[in-house]
Amino acid sequence: MAFADSHNKVQPIVGYGFQKIWRPSELDEFRIGAGFTLSVTARNEYWYIPIQLPLPIASIEYKQFSIQATYVPGTYNNGNVFFAWIRWQWQ
Numbered sequence: 001m002a003f004a005d006s007h008n009k010v011q012p013i014v015g016y017g018f019q020k021i022w023r024p025s026e027l028d029e030f031r032i033g034a035g036f037t038l039s040v041t042a043r044n045e046y047w048y049i050p051i052q053l054p055l056p057i058a059s060i061e062y063k064q065f066s067i068q069a070t071y072v073p074g075t076y077n078n079g080n081v082f083f084a085w086i087r088w089q090w091q
Contacts, residue, residue, distance in 0.1 A: 001013055001014075001085070005043060005044070007044065007045070009043070009044035010044075011041060011042070011043055011044070012041065012042060013039050013040070013041040013053070014039060014040055014041075015037050015038050015039025015040060015053070016037065016038050016039070017035065017036070017037040017038075017039075017057055018035045018036055018037075019033035019034060019035035019057060019058075019059060020033065020034060020035055021033045021061075029062055029063045030061070030062050031059075031060075031061040031062075032058075032059070032060055032061070033057075033058060033059040033060075033061065033066075033068075034056075034057070034058045034059075035056075035057050035058075036054060036055065036056055036057060037053075037054070037055050037056075037057045037070060038052075038054050039052075039053045039054070039055070040052055040053065041053050053072075055070045055071065055072060056070060056071060057069070057070045058070075059087075064088055064089040064090070064091060065086070065087070065088055065089075066086070066087045066088075066089070067084060067085075067086055067087075068084065068085055068086075068087055069082065069083065069084035069085075070082075070083050070084075071083070
């Protein structure tokens with residue numbers, strides 16, 4: 001996927017994500033997931049040199065719809081970003 005970073009520049013990211021899925025109730029349609037993503041990104045201020053980015057990932061899912069999120073840790077005034085997106089699965 002690609003998105004606009006904090007400087008409004010394109011930041012691509014590609015990788016692999018793994019989640020363990022739990023069904024907290026007898027309703028198979030509602031699920032909770034937690035896991036990790038191993039990805040590579042590139043930023044404008046680093047001349048788009050590939051940067052490895054292993055991150056935690058979590059999701060809440062209902063039927064084909066899910067809200068997924070990750071947290072990018074950082075230092076003071078640099079990083080510390082909560083990044084979320086939605087996903088629709090065709091079945």
